[in-house]
Amino acid sequence: MFSMVTEGQKQETKHVRPGSDLTRFQLPPAFNLPKSQLQCYGEQIYCTSSDLLSKCNSGQSHLDRFISVVAWSISTTRPFIFGYAPYNPILGETHHVSKGNLNVFLEQISHHPPVSALHATDEKENIEIIWCQNCVPKFHGTSVEGRVYGKRELKLLNHQESYEMNSPNLLIRFLPVPGIDWIGNVNIRCKESGLVAELCYRSHSFLGFGGSQRSIKGKIFDSLSLKVLYEVEGRWDRTVTVKDKQNGNVRVIYDAKQVHSGLQTPVLKDAKSVRATESALVWSELSEAIMKKDWDKGREAKKFIEERQRELLREQQSMGETWIPKHFVASHSKEGGWECSPIQRWVPAAPIIAL
Template sequence: MLERMVQVESEGEAACAAAVLTPPLSLEGGLAAELRPANLVQRVLSLFRNVSPGSDLSHFQLPATFNLPKSQLQMYGEGVYCAGEEDLLGRCARGRDALERLAAVVAWTISTTRPPIFGFAPYNPVLGETHHVSSSSSGLNVLLEQVSHRPPVSALHATDAAGDVRLVWCQSPVPRFHGASIEATVRGARELRLLRHGERYQVGCPNLVIRFLPSPSVEWAGDVSVVCAETGLEAEIRYCRSRGFLGFGGDARCVKGRIFRSGSRDAAAIYEIDGFWDRTVSIKDVGTGEVSVLYDAHRAIGDLKTPAVQDQKGLSASESTVVWGEVSDAILKKDWERARQAKRRVEDTARKLAKERNDKGEVWVPKHFSLSQNKHGDWECWPLEDSVPPAPIVVPS
């Protein structure tokens, strides 16, 4: 399997030396600015010159010059384990009643929305790639695995040391080219459990829209639902563009929504939600008219710390930061030829292992999850273990 990608006598020590960790995407987004080349828009458009509108770009291979120095698996994980000064996930479990907890889950859901960057994309994870990180401040342990390659499906399992929360996510991005834009929908079941309260929250995900014309931009868009069957409460959140002067322009980071009792789409709102996911989002009690801050982006994702390796021997050869370590190192040093060659080696090795399995009639089985597709076509996964152990990579306090 992927362990064959690193043929060394001392796997732990070599893995640590090869692991490359980069700052998470936060409000500043400085990492991409350092890598941004001249004439970026023209270079991006040239990539899709021969791509037909409507094409599925799930396996489109980008040149290394357009890659962020991290895997998509890391990007998914960072939305969970990289948090600012406020523990929003812990706030969900500490809610005094069902309404307060649902509102907290909405705030935490918004916090997983990180600023996208035009012209750059993470690596497509290879089959069997894993990413295992702990947060020292919240006690959250997070494990991800790329459980399918065609189609690409990523699984996430997270538990905290206090036994209050459990996350099980299954994500499959489906990007399509539309001529002047690319829109990526994320399919899959995403569940947050508040164990002490016996509550399960089904959480959606917005679409990522990359526009080339009339001006380049990248933004989150679409409707996201948060549903708790146990309490009968539900939230609708809409990522949209606010209206500018005379209907032109506006802000693409607008968030609007409501919290209501499930059962009828026409049900009256209990709370109304309004704001901008990169600034503040307010919540209004419809009954009393009281308005308060539900989410503050600067507190939640404004000052995110970079994870670091703390246990050399605990690193797996399938760890994302190891698999792509040489590629990321070359990108950071702007050694584009070395980055191109290193990326090709990772992808060629994955193809070779797939061919060997196919020739032997072997079926690849995920190491940490089971996987299936429901009647609606969405992917579902189940962790093979009840909890996630502490990780060799840690986000400092």
């Protein structure tokens, strides 16, 4: 999501103050997870042991499908390990994985600011996901808040329904109790049915009292009549329920243990078809060094990638060129974030398979 400082940027850290943007700072390899942030974004879509997308598609009514979409949206919220962060993706980096009939493709379409674009399709279910995300981490003294900009769009093409939603923000707290949590408001809207969900992700208060860590509370309502249909409550790392406002019935719509249990590392099925820009290939030497705890080799591998990135940007600037994504058409949105449109209609099957 973000990183802190490199050897060549020690002088810059003297100027880090509350409100500072941390997107240009890098962590030393000892504090990196052995994967790219692009892979982490992709995992939010394909790393599930339950086929929640199929359930979204099979609902018999607008309301049934909407509730399933709410559950799917919650499933993309994953816990992080405090003190470690994935690599910042390089410009043009890609990640391509298939899970069953779902094919997922991501591209890093901007480096500063860091913007990632995702396109996922399931031709059998006739489902499409388009997701453009820009995380801006700000330092606030005792914490870092990663403000997540961009729009997620889930299309159930068989039903001619489109669901738009945003992401909660990531809070990394150093004091008084270290921890990582998702916070903020998430709105999910179906333009065709007029149904809307307003969810609030909550954390502990500053001193660790009050509030409920990893909790979700909200409602589902009809935007035309403003009638509240369901109350939503629970924890995104455990279970989430909905309460029918008409009859008082309560049922579980999301079980994190069921959705995330038994996951396995993706498997390479076709090495010849892997792009040179694939995340696992770009960062292979660094990841291997981290796994072996060879920090000298890790620093060298990371420095090589960073220098190559800077050289690419210098060459583009000297020729007056700007980077053009190869797989997406990108633009700035009116809200200040980014929007993207995939060039391909359907994502092809990937050489990397999630089991």
